[in-house]
Amino acid sequence: MNRPDSAVLLPSSRKALVVGGCGGIGHAVVRALLDQGLQVVVMDLPGSLQSRPLPDGVETFAVDLRDEASVADAFHALAARHPALDYLVNVAGYTSALVPVQDLDVTVFDDIHAGNLRGMLLCCKHALPLLRRGTDAAIVNVSTGIANIGAAGYAAYATAKAGVNALTRVLAAEAAPNIRVNAIAPGGVDTAFLRGGYGRGGREDGAPLRLSIEDYAARVPLGRIGVAADVVGPVLFMLSPAAIYVTGQVLHVNGGALMRD
Numbered sequence: 001m002n003r004p005d006s007a008v009l010l011p012s013s014r015k016a017l018v019v020g021g022c023g024g025i026g027h028a029v030v031r032a033l034l035d036q037g038l039q040v041v042v043m044d045l046p047g048s049l050q051s052r053p054l055p056d057g058v059e060t061f062a063v064d065l066r067d068e069a070s071v072a073d074a075f076h077a078l079a080a081r082h083p084a085l086d087y088l089v090n091v092a093g094y095t096s097a098l099v100p101v102q103d104l105d106v107t108v109f110d111d112i113h114a115g116n117l118r119g120m121l122l123c124c125k126h127a128l129p130l131l132r133r134g135t136d137a138a139i140v141n142v143s144t145g146i147a148n149i150g151a152a153g154y155a156a157y158a159t160a161k162a163g164v165n166a167l168t169r170v171l172a173a174e175a176a177p178n179i180r181v182n183a184i185a186p187g188g189v190d191t192a193f194l195r196g197g198y199g200r201g202g203r204e205d206g207a208p209l210r211l212s213i214e215d216y217a218a219r220v221p222l223g224r225i226g227v228a229a230d231v232v233g234p235v236l237f238m239l240s241p242a243a244i245y246v247t248g249q250v251l252h253v254n255g256g257a258l259m260r261d
Helices: 024-035 046-051 068-081 106-131 155-175 213-218 228-239
Strands: 015-019 039-044 059-062 087-090 137-142 179-186 250-253
Touching (some): 015 024, 024 039, 024 087, 059 068, 087 106, 137 155
């Protein structure tokens, strides 16, 4: 099936920061932005930057979203090189083994919230001054459909991403009218995320740790699990002038899976 992930047109003069650009979805977003002629900067974990090569011309900054000082330092270095940004895409995120609430270690819960919610808030906080100097600036936060369903074992991840949805709406109100803020909520996507994530040694191939791709696909109305390219088009749309009157929204991208129990 053709997936024209670069069909949405963005002004080629723009500058975009992708946080988590080494992951499956992030890497695909970086390539699509480059294909449209944008200047792209990536922030990710040092280990991810080493293990997942990025295309030529992409400037990188190492960051650990769980560490406030690391985020502040990364954005200070970015601002010294690029005093203005047009787009921010927050893709970084991870979860852990599926554990019911009664057995959940609160330190694991706190770590997942630090990486998925608190870290995203810090990125938005430090990016806002740069975005205010940009043109038609926009933020896209990557959330998940799990924030809207009762998926057993995902208490930490689901609540963190539900917080991302709320953060998106708060930022949309605070940053208007000059900066639009939206979220994309994918369903299952067949990337390294399902195998632990690049930051934790996962790769794009091999058996997923948390689900059966065949069983998942059988429950999706469109008949398959998602791939990274399925998410790219919606991200580009939310950044683009085509969505100039859209803010504070969470767009679900899941092949219709959210329609079912």
